[in-house]
């Protein structure tokens with residue numbers, strides 16, 4: 001049972017990094033195998049080249065898939081659970097993670113299958129996907145202004161979509177007052193390993 005963590009934050013001094021460390025400790029405690037794709041540390045390229053756009057925009061699957069994208073495909077294929085961990089920036093994920101979806105969800109692989117698409121291996125259905133985002137605003141406020149729902153719609157209904165069997169969105173809000181939320185956030189992270197075992201058994 002393998003978990004792939006797609007982690008996106010530029011700073012190791014961040015609260016989101018603290019959450020990553022807690023998540024790792026929990027997965028270790030539960031005896032779960034995991035791997036981290038630290039998008040900033042990897043220097044993952046978020047922007048598409050013109051050739052990549054031509055492949056996606058015109059469904060030209062004869063154009064090559066870049067090697068860094070192929071590497072991410074391989075990680076997806078090995079995963080039973082994928083966790084996306086990032087801070088909310090302007091009501092969405094950081095641009096680097098958005099670029100991960102733009103580039104890694106390539107046509108014929110993650111969408112737009114057709115007969116010709118047989119030349120390309122199609123993305124597996126991942127048993128469990130968890131989106132964990134830290135947010136400055138408290139959860140109640142994000143719900144009240146409709147942003148919690150819009151983030152859920154985009155991440156869970158669209159980006160994870162039918163590619164994942166079980167899906168969950170966890171908003172760790174209220175980080176502007178960290179001392180108030182730290183304990184409840186760590187309790188939520190403590191439950192992740194158990195859920196992975198349940199959904200990926």
Ligand SMILES: Cc1cc2nc3c(=O)[nH]c(=O)nc-3n(C[C@H](O)[C@H](O)[C@H](O)COP(=O)(O)O)c2cc1C
Pocket residue numbers: 009013014015016017087088089090091092133134135136137138175
């Ligand atoms: C560029 C930027 C944009 C942000 N936009 C939002 C936002 O739209 N909503 C929100 O609740 N918090 C927002 N925040 C606050 C972060 O979500 C918060 O700082 C983060 O979740 C936790 O801090 P960390 O950066 O130490 O991990 C933003 C922070 C930055 C730096």
